[in-house]
Amino acid sequence: MSVAVLGAGAFGTALALSLSREGHAPRIWARDAATVEAINHEHRAPRLPAITLPDTITASTDIDAVAQAETLLLAVPMQSLHDLLSRIAAPLAGQRLVACCKGVDLAELTGPTGVIAHAKPRAIPAILTGPSFADDIARNLPTALTLACRDEAAGEALQHELSTGALRLYRTTDTTGAELGGALKNVIAIACGACIGEGMGDSARAALMTRGFAEMTRLAARLGARPETLAGLCGLGDLALTCTSELSRNYRFGLALGRGENFDAHLTVEGVKTAEAVTRLAAKLGVDLPICAMVHEVSTGGTSVTEAIRYLLNRPLKEE
Incomplete structure (x- = not known):
């Protein structure tokens, strides 16, 4: 072939x-x-x-x-x-x-x-x-x-x-699950990079990865994906790699946001456009994606990393 x-x-x-x-x-x-x-x-x-x-x-x-x-x-x-x-x-x-x-x-x-x-x-x-x-x-x-x-x-x-x-x-x-796992992990990687860049620590990053995975699974399920797909390589596996390595552009972009530094405008950062798209999609479907929404706000200058973290920490308490 x-x-x-x-x-x-x-x-x-x-x-x-x-x-x-x-x-x-x-x-x-x-x-x-x-x-x-x-x-x-x-x-x-x-x-x-x-x-x-x-x-x-x-x-x-x-x-x-x-x-x-x-x-x-x-x-x-x-x-x-x-x-x-x-x-x-x-x-x-x-x-x-x-x-x-x-x-x-x-x-x-x-x-x-x-x-x-x-x-x-x-x-x-x-x-x-x-x-x-x-x-x-x-x-x-x-x-x-x-x-x-x-x-x-x-x-x-x-x-x-x-x-x-x-x-x-x-x-x-399950193309839907595979696509959404790969797409949303880039958004969560930006959030994790911003968290580390802001100096919030590894415990905060672990929380963002876990709650970010919940958002990935929530949207995927709403669109008919199988939960086990997100628990595989294209979801959890890709999330673990991208949220912890500076070889990831999305993670490095988040680091720059958290540190208040400029980022190379010539480099494609897929998570920025994805955050915008999934925020619109989630609103259309009535799905709650607070981390993705905050990444969109921070990436476009609508709010600061500090304000985004404060917003996430002050959301109503609930069961896991």
Whole structure:
């Protein structure tokens, strides 16, 4: 089966590298001609500068040519996914489109598979998500992820196609749970980073992670997800990684907020837009997500970290 990666960022390139170790020759689509030149002729990826790529990985700016592969890994930021799919002329009928992004689309208030289904209704949507950093995958370090696809046969085929010696995939048909776990953990990671940056301590972070997980589960259940999905890699596993490591952009963004420091505006922080989207979605559904709401307020300058923490601590007492 042929596999292509749409997006030449760190995660997409790392996945291409992982697949190349198993005998695949993945093509990468990149917007930037300079990136294509670096991959094809210098065998290096601008987003993974310490890694040398094999010559079996090639790149192109021709998205329609690259999109002819049977399996497409969509490795672009969540808010760019709809635009990416609109660039492709073909209907991609019967092709497997695997979203490798985490978040909720601001326009449609759906996760990645919903965006895929809307833009390319004849394709087979799936999502690859869970606790991982691109550098770990690129260095062939052991990593386990969730592969979610409602089409069980397609999901099983993808699981075998994309798993490698170091990258182990677990399969589920619960795309809603997998999407929301990956999306909301970024929001909670911002909250945890702000907590540590403000000097509130590890006990406060543990409380935010736990109550944040409750919010993740609450919204997912309201949308029909299975609770056990959130308790797996794509929920609890990803939450644990992202809320405790400075390798996470979302966590580092939160740290900067808590410390009153500037953050690199060129870096994509998925949790910011996700906080806005899930706050709107929660209001529409009547679901209480106080931590997510406060992250949205703090991220957009509507309130300070200190005020947000005071608000959360002074909410009415209740049973767990």
